[in-house]
Amino acid sequence: LKIVNDTAKKISIPLTVGGGVRSLEDINKLLSNGADKVSINTAAVLDKQLVKESSEKFGSQCIVVAVDAKKINENKWEIFTHGGRKSTGKDVIKFVLKMEEMGAGEILLTSMDRDGTKKGYDLDLTKKVSAAVNIPVIASGGVGSLEHLYQGLKIGKASAALAASIFHYGEHSIQEAKQYLASKGIPVRI
Numbered sequence: 001l002k003i004v005n006d007t008a009k010k011i012s013i014p015l016t017v018g019g020g021v022r023s024l025e026d027i028n029k030l031l032s033n034g035a036d037k038v039s040i041n042t043a044a045v046l047d048k049q050l051v052k053e054s055s056e057k058f059g060s061q062c063i064v065v066a067v068d069a070k071k072i073n074e075n076k077w078e079i080f081t082h083g084g085r086k087s088t089g090k091d092v093i094k095f096v097l098k099m100e101e102m103g104a105g106e107i108l109l110t111s112m113d114r115d116g117t118k119k120g121y122d123l124d125l126t127k128k129v130s131a132a133v134n135i136p137v138i139a140s141g142g143v144g145s146l147e148h149l150y151q152g153l154k155i156g157k158a159s160a161a162l163a164a165s166i167f168h169y170g171e172h173s174i175q176e177a178k179q180y181l182a183s184k185g186i187p188v189r190i
Contacts (some may be wrong), residue, residue, distance in 0.1 A: 001007045001029055001030070001033045004017050004030060004034055004035055004042070005033040005034050006035045007010060007034070008033065008034020008035065009034065010059070011102040014036040014037065015035050015036050015037070016036065016037040016038070016039055016064055016174075017030050017033060017035040017037075017039065018036065018038065018039025018040065018041060018064070019039075019065055020042055021038055021039065022043045022050075022148060023039075023043075023050070024050070024053060024054055024057060026038075026160035027040075027054050027057075027058060027062075027063075028058075031058060031062060032113065036062070037061070037062050037064050037105070037106070038054070038058075038061070038062060038063060038064065039065075039066045039070065039108055040054070040063065040064070040065055040066065041065040041066035041067070041081065042081040042082055043064070044065045044066075044099060044104075045079055045081050045088055045090065045095070045097075046081075047152060048098060048099070048102050049102075051063060051065060051099055051102040051103055051104055052102040052103050054103075055102065055103025055104065055105065056069060056103065058187060059105075060103045060104065060105035060135075061105045062105065063103060063104050063105050063106075064104070064105065064106045064107070064108050064110040064138075064186055065096075065099040065104040065106070065107055065108070066101075066107075066110065067079060067092060067096060067107055067108065067109050067110065067129075068080045068081065068083070068084045068110050068112050069092045069109065069110065069111055069112060069125055070084065070111075070112045070113055070126070071111075071113050071122065075124075075128075076091065076092075077091070077092040077093075077111075077122075077125050078090060078091065078177065079091075079092055079095050084110075084112040084115070090183045092125070092129065093128060093132050095130065096109075096129050096132060096133050097132055097133060100133045100134065100135050104135060105136075106137070106138060106159075107129060107133060107135060107136070107137045107138065108134055108138045108140060108162070109125070109126060109129050109137055109138060109139060109140060109141075109158075109163075110140040111125055111126075111140070111141035112141065113141075114141040114142030115140070115141035115142060115143075116142075116165070117142050117144070118142065118143065118144025118145075118165065118166075119142050119144060119157055120142050120143065120144065120145075120147075120148040120151060120152075121139045121140075121141060121142050121143070121148060121151065121152040121161075122142065123151060123152070123155045123156045123157075125154050126139045126152060126156030126157065126158050127155065127157050129156035130156060130158055130159070131157065136159035137145065137158050137159055137160075138158060138159065138160040138161070138162050139152035139153070139156050139158035139160070139161050139162065140161075140162040143161070143162075143164070143166055144165070144166065145166070146166075146172060146176065146177055146180040146181075147161060148163075149161045149177055149180070149181060150180070150184050150186065153186055154184070154186070163177070175190075178190050
């Protein structure tokens with residue numbers, strides 16, 4: 001909580017925090033310490049009522065459901081939990097629709113097949129989830145280039161794009177990414 005609080009005091013952009021969120025009390029503590037949004041993953045799969053209750057108490061704009069998906073056949077993806085290690089047997093499309101119904105304000109969609117590969121987002125998965133729900137979808141998993149960000153937004157129809165390695169390892173700056181996306185006609189704040 002100290003890290004969340006210290007970070008919130010030093011930045012001027014929205015802060016989403018997740019990891020180990022299991023209860024309304026966890027969400028309240030994170031929001032009270034400066035988080036703007038809270039990401040729920042495994043707990044949302046195990047107890048969909050947590051999403052409902054938290055969106056009712058704190059507002060759906062605060063509740064992000066993180067979905068770790070693995071492709072199991074040509075047109076089907078399954079939800080995995082515990083960092084993508086445990087199979088649930090749950091269909092991704094049915095799950096995100098249920099999360100929207102329960103009050104989730106956003107879906108953070110990670111392709112576990114692409115995560116860390118730098119081969120780009122799973123555009124089929126991203127496009128299908130984006131088309132299924134009426135809430136923002138954040139594409140995640142696989143960015144290796146600025147073009148991949150563009151593809152996730154344009155082809156995958158995601159509302160936002162998450163990237164890690166290209167920024168963490170200094171391959172590109174956030175400013176470069178924004179300029180690239182703007183040059184391709186994607187609206188961004190420069």
